[in-house]
Amino acid sequence: MSRENKLHPECQRRKLGMWFGVLFVRQGVYQGGIFRFCVHIPETFPDGGCPRVVFESKTFHPMINPHTGEMDVRSGFQEWRKNVNHVWQVVHYVRRAFYKIETKSPLNQEASELYDKNQEAFCENVRLCVKTSQEHVYDPAPVEDLHYISFEPYDNEVHGPIRDAIFKVKNSKNKLLLGISKALLDMRRTLKSECQLYTNSATDDLDAGADLDSETVTVLKRKRW
Template identity: 50%
Template sequence: MNPVHGAYGEFFLEYSLMAEYKLLAKQKLPGVFVVPSGRTPLCWNGVIFVRQGLYQGGVFKLAIFIPHDFPDSSCPKLVFDPPVYHPLVNPDTGELDVHRAFSKWRRNVNHIWQVLMYARRVFHKVETDSPLNPHAAKLYTTDVDQFKAKVEECIEGCLERAVVQPHNPDQTSSGLSSSSSDDPMAICFSHMDPMQLKQAKDAMASFRRRKYDYYSQYHQHSGYSWVQPGSYHSFSQRD
């Protein structure tokens, strides 16, 4: 074990995870959204929206499981829930074969955002060598039309599982697994009527305008400050 990690284990891990999440936010991976679990910082909930290719229209929920000795560890695991029909995804567990891209996790070289970028890429460039799902790999190489039909079936199933009914405590009917149903930060979707959708769009547009006005007002000069503009209160201090 790294001596620094051993002496300041909990704090070092927290700092490492915060740094990793900040790096992920900077990448702005198209169609990828991730939020740390409300139960443990070693699990992040996410979803990938596929916008082109054979998996176009897919909404695939996932979880990233980070080793307790990160970053001096093996590669984090990425698991789709429910499992995605893909040659590189275990059909029983939903785990993506990330080791083919990260055979050895290298500290300060490999990062969690790269794992997510790889997960996004497998839907655009399908590989079939050494598959975790031999049936999907064989079908892709021998009957691509039938493969597309299985993918469409998978997309429909994942969409159905992704959308939950509000105020429904029944885990079975909601389609959530026990691993995420009790997580307050689990990513869930619900149907919206046209009026709700318009209100959400208007709220987002209004937020962007307010954010632009704020930065225009307070960030016309160079430099940074740890205190809130117009006061002596630090950003981290609660009201």
């Protein structure tokens, strides 16, 4: 499989209704993969049918066309309903395809056949695909677009202060939440204690009332006789 990481021609020109995305695969066969893709939204959206998804570099997957990079998402949205379907559902569908692999209507016949008949060869191609995606994660943006998602290697001088600020805010929030939790716990204990005292007092009053009623009835009976 080729190691080329050139941006697909459809993603080279910024269009209205084109979103850039990056998929980080955390587990499964594609674990460790960092795959870039573009979501092409029809100009007449939401009336223009299902958005298209095109991967920037060659991605070895049964549902991705090896020549155009386009993924088959229409199988999951055969009838696009503007009041029901949303773009986030398309992105979720793309993510799911890397965890639960389908080979019913493949766009990459080779990947489909290997997955069904030769898992070892399929996994080898996937490993190469994942490795390629990792090697190009820090490549400069192939288009001049502020919306393109770019990454830089960790630089302590640049990223260190930002990292410290994030953890400082996180620690402050944790302390605040801890204080609130403690206050709520103290309040709960106080209420529980007061409720217990009230219950005991009410029980004593009921017992006293019962005794009083009993004595009163006895006295009345005696006077009547």
